[in-house]
Amino acid sequence: MSVEDTPRLAWAITGSGHFLKECVALLRAQTHVDVFLSQAAEEVLRCYHLPLDLPETCRLYKEGAASAPVVGRFYRGGYRALVIAPTSSNTVAKMVFGISDTLITNLYAHAGKCRVPSIVFPCDTESELSSEAPDGMVAVYPRRIDLENTRKLVHMEYTIVAETVGSLDAELGKLAS
Numbered sequence: 001m002s003v004e005d006t007p008r009l010a011w012a013i014t015g016s017g018h019f020l021k022e023c024v025a026l027l028r029a030q031t032h033v034d035v036f037l038s039q040a041a042e043e044v045l046r047c048y049h050l051p052l053d054l055p056e057t058c059r060l061y062k063e064g065a066a067s068a069p070v071v072g073r074f075y076r077g078g079y080r081a082l083v084i085a086p087t088s089s090n091t092v093a094k095m096v097f098g099i100s101d102t103l104i105t106n107l108y109a110h111a112g113k114c115r116v117p118s119i120v121f122p123c124d125t126e127s128e129l130s131s132e133a134p135d136g137m138v139a140v141y142p143r144r145i146d147l148e149n150t151r152k153l154v155h156m157e158y159t160i161v162a163e164t165v166g167s168l169d170a171e172l173g174k175l176a177s
């Protein structure tokens with residue numbers, strides 16, 4: 001089986017600035033990854049002046065066609081896992097209610113329908129957070145609905161929730177071994 005035929009890691013980035021820099025650092029350590037950006041992710045990466053600088057072995061996909069035809073790759077065994085890191089409140093809410101109307105929510109829904117595991121790093125993990133905004137640290141108080149949605153994620157099929165950068169790194173390590 002050539003490298004091209006080997007199932008890849010799919011990594012989705014949403015428009016969450018919380019731990020974005022750390023997620024991008026973990027992403028850059030990967031090879032043979034397909035990277036998917038929500039429209040908001042593209043904007044937020046620019047706000048943080050964070051270029052992805054991906055090696056040539058990686059492929060980059062942006063929000064485009066409404067039907068997200070790229071999800072077909074899950075049905076042909078193209079991906080061994082999906083990582084969604086970081087995951088915005090908006091995308092988490094859609095994921096736990098089964099909505100798939102964006103590139104990233106489509107990836108998640110169809111990964112699940114193909115029994116491919118998703119590692120999800122949600123931004124709303126605690127009722128009080130310190131988060132790095134483009135111009136410095138800010139306090140964030142996720143609402144009850146945000147925290148409830150994060151809790152619902154653990155009950156979703158084929159979903160592994162990583163609540164810290166350390167646990168995201170550990171889950172990525174398990175995929176590599």
Ligand SMILES: Cc1cc2nc3c(=O)[nH]c(=O)nc-3n(C[C@H](O)[C@H](O)[C@H](O)COP(=O)(O)O)c2cc1C
Pocket residue numbers: 013014015016017018038039040041044047087088089090091102123131133134
């Ligand atoms: C600089 C910046 C940082 C942001 N950080 C967050 C965040 O940490 N968490 C979050 O839920 N939304 C954050 N947002 C708002 C999201 O980008 C917005 O809700 C967007 O609609 C999410 O779309 P997506 O889920 O399709 O990526 C941020 C926006 C900006 C401009």
